[in-house]
Amino acid sequence: MKMKEQEEQKPNENRKKPTIPPYMKAVAGSLGGVMEACCLQPIDVIKTRLQLDTAGQYKGIIHCGVTIYRTEGVRALWKGLTPFATHLTLKYALRMGSNAVLQSAFKDSETGTISNHGRVFSGFGAGVLEALVVVTPFEVVKIRLQQQKGLSLESLKYKGPIHCARTIIREEGLLGLWSGAAPTVMRNGTNQAAMFTAKNSFDGLLWKKQEGDGKVLQPWQSMISGFLAGTAGPLCTGPFDVVKTRLMAQSRDKGELKYKGMVHAIRTIYAEEGLLALWKGLLPRLMRIPPGQAIMWGVADQVIGLYERTYIPPE
Template identity: 85%
Template sequence: MADKNQTTTKSIPPYMKAVSGSLGGVMEACCLQPIDVIKTRLQLDRTGAYRGIIHCGTTITRSEGVRALWKGLTPFATHLTLKYTLRMGSNAVLQSAFKDSQTGNLSHQGRLLAGFGAGVLEALVIVTPFEVVKIRLQQQRGLSPELLKYKGPIHCARMIIREEGLFGLWAGAAPTVMRNGTNQAAMFSAKNAFDGILWNKHEGDRKVIQPWQSMISGFLAGTVGPMCTGPFDVVKTRLMAQNRSGGELKYKGMFHAIKTIHAEEGLQALWKGLLPRLMRIPPGQAIMWAVADQVTGFYERRYLNN
């Protein structure tokens, strides 16, 4: 009974996890937006216009200006902040639900399920509509407002709803759910494992690891998902970039898109943009966890240090 009460006392509440995630998301967005723009342009490139990450970045800078590398920053930053708030909070709630009622322990399967559930929830509620807007903005060439169809994130969302209906904002929802669910199941489990293996850190033990330690654990945890979910990410981007208002759609859905891309561009095309994803996601996780762990660590020191 004493162990059970001790476990309950030492639990960090979901709202603190949500706050820590939101602050980490703001920092990540500001640092890594250019890599996300490059990743999107590479994934949408069907003609080989870009010869790689550096060539893509320099081409965008030369033809559209440096500011073009921060296209879509407003929806990206808002999306990351809301996404991490929901991800961290819902994962904490689901982990509590999956804990053993007698011991208060969380099994490996429970941690995976909590991560997957958090990923599915964030994909449907936040990620899909924000990424549709972000990708539509990022695929536009140039910076002159009069030449752009979408003038900004709000205008873009309104245009999509007007031309394609409300569900146009949820284009590519299926691969987004698969990508995010798998990513978060792997990420939360890997982060917990690396914290324990590398730093002997366990939640509620009142031990606060240093930001550089959080960055290492977060970076390592962020490398697994992109390699496994590359095809889902490419398909998501292609489906979201389609304008449903005119003519026949090239891609009819997730599986049709996978078959079409494989037939027309080869198997390797399903992993287009993997390198910029690996340049963005693991560093992004490193930045986010460095902030989040300090926030939750402060809470542990102040309120769980009994």
């Protein structure tokens, strides 16, 4: 009788692992996105200005930030915050939710586990979806606002996010909001494929944490894993990000476009500015994305952890 009770008490290693509902991951991601946007917007403004600087006006990150502050005021460092925060909130909700849905298709039906290949494909699919639905139109508006220089609202072409979107649609058509969609898809798909896989690997390697095990990481642990997971993407996708910015910044109302598309833009930048120009803005990206992922995961893991503590008992 005792032997039978002991066998019943042994954990079943092959039992199906509990899963976090996609909606809960979407909520966690959106809350993390708001916090990230508020903290890191100035770095994004500097990155955009550096990527658009073909005349060598800015000597580096610090010089760019100081120049913006002196000539346009401190508020200029938060230009485009409204579309940026909205876009991050929607992006992370869609990213986290769609990744959870896609992962369910790759999970083992009996154990609920997923291979690294499944994580990569799920992450790439989530990145492509977010790029087309949310990222591209919001970044077009954000970049058009960020590239404007000046203090007087009357002297600016775009008066705000809504006015900017309306102006683009009126002058360039609805598809103007999807300028640079191809490099954005490549950048986001590659980024998320690497990020989700790396985050899970670092959680397991550093903290012995697996999804659905009922354990909740401390915020600082989540931030370390998120920071490390966010470092690979900018190095791999630098050219896509530069090309995306250049394509989104050019307005069709000024006549013939300089860049005809993603491949043409890469060739033109390489021919006119050299190979390293394809990684312009890399340092501010490294200053923004890994810390941004640290902040986002620090918030998101706590929200997900609250759900796990409430509904999933520890193993």
